[in-house]
Amino acid sequence: MSRYVQEDVSSEEIERQRALYGPLAQSVRELADAVIRTEVDDAEIAAARAGIEAITERLRERQIAGSYGVRFNAAGEGRAWGNAVVGTRNPVAPPLKVHHDSSGRAWAEFHLGAAYEGPPGLVHGGVSALILDQMLGEAAGAGGKPGMTGTLTLRYRRGTPLGELRAEAHIDRVEGVKTYAVGHVADAEGVTVEAEGVFILPKWACRALEKQAREQQDEPPPTRFE
Numbered sequence: 247m248s249r250y251v252q253e254d255v256s257s258e259e260i261e262r263q264r265a266l267y268g269p270l271a272q273s274v275r276e277l278a279d280a281v282i283r284t285e286v287d288d289a290e291i292a293a294a295r296a297g298i299e300a301i302t303e304r305l306r307e308r309q310i311a312g313s314y315g316v317r318f319n320a321a322g323e324g325r326a327w328g329n330a331v332v333g334t335r336n337p338v339a340p341p342l343k344v345h346h347d348s349s350g351r352a353w354a355e356f357h358l359g360a361a362y363e364g365p366p367g368l369v370h371g372g373v374s375a376l377i378l379d380q381m382l383g384e385a386a387g388a389g390g391k392p393g394m395t396g397t398l399t400l401r402y403r404r405g406t407p408l409g410e411l412r413a414e415a416h417i418d419r420v421e422g423v424k425t426y427a428v429g430h431v432a433d434a435e436g437v438t439v440e441a442e443g444v445f446i447l448p449k450w451a452c453r454a455l456e457k458q459a460r461e462q463q464d465e466p467p468p469t470r471f472e
């Protein structure tokens with residue numbers, strides 16, 4: 247089953263849901279941080295666990311089948327709310343709020359806390375790769391050519407400290423269905439990780455976009471999600 251879902255929901259309803267689920271996911275992020283760092287006594291841990299399990303059971307009473315997917319409404323607004331980097335409803339996502347411009351630039355300022363640790367006090371290298379994969383993909387999408395990551399190459403120049411960070415990406419060049427993007431993560435002292443990657447509009451998506459463009463005549467399909 248495709249996880250690209252067309253839904254008949256208004257912008258107002260999307261905002262209502264964002265205001266409801268965004269803070270829920272944020273509370274769970276706080277919970278993850280608290281679980282890593284708590285020093286309360288054993289009985290408190292046992293009581294907290296029972297409380298958390300009860301809440302999980304309540305939320306499981308009614309669930310969608312499978313993952314959230316990417317949902318579009320008739321206005322072409324896309325919601326990737328389960329996405330591991332930007333997902334509004336995903337407590338695993340930091341989440342990044344990515345800014346774009348139409349020239350294919352994307353940037354975000356964000357905070358990574360204890361849940362993203364690799365080496366002591368430093369961001370896990372896989373987490374940096376996760377973030378840069380998304381950022382380079384966002385740049386490709388901002389330039390009008392969204393795609394799947396074909397190859398992503400990273401250079402870890404120095405450790406990335408946990409805390410306040412910035413990521414940037416832009417399109418280097420476009421060759422047909424392939425968009426080459428570059429980017430980096432930086433702390434206050436400068437760049438810590440550099441990335442380059444190629445994002446490929448898959449054959450199946452080319453066909454789907456051509457069909458959609460024919461149906462919508464000159465109106466371009468959505469190329470950006472939040």
Ligand SMILES: CCCCCCCCCC(=O)SCCNC(=O)CCNC(=O)[C@H](O)C(C)(C)COP(=O)(O)OP(=O)(O)OC[C@H]1O[C@@H](n2cnc3c(N)ncnc32)[C@H](O)[C@@H]1OP(=O)(O)O
Nearest residue numbers: 379380383384387392394395396397446448449469470471
């Ligand atoms: C606005 C959106 C914002 C969202 C950003 C999201 C960012 C996150 C993105 C991801 O995490 S995506 C998930 C990780 N990636 C994957 O799971 C991709 C898995 N691989 C595939 O689905 C296909 O292999 C792929 C779409 C990459 C290519 O399949 P196709 O059948 O469409 O391509 P094809 O084999 O016809 O090759 C087209 C061109 O791409 C080249 N190519 C194919 N695979 C490649 C590869 N892996 N690396 C580099 N180049 C590759 C291939 O050589 C060829 O070049 P030429 O046209 O010059 O001959």
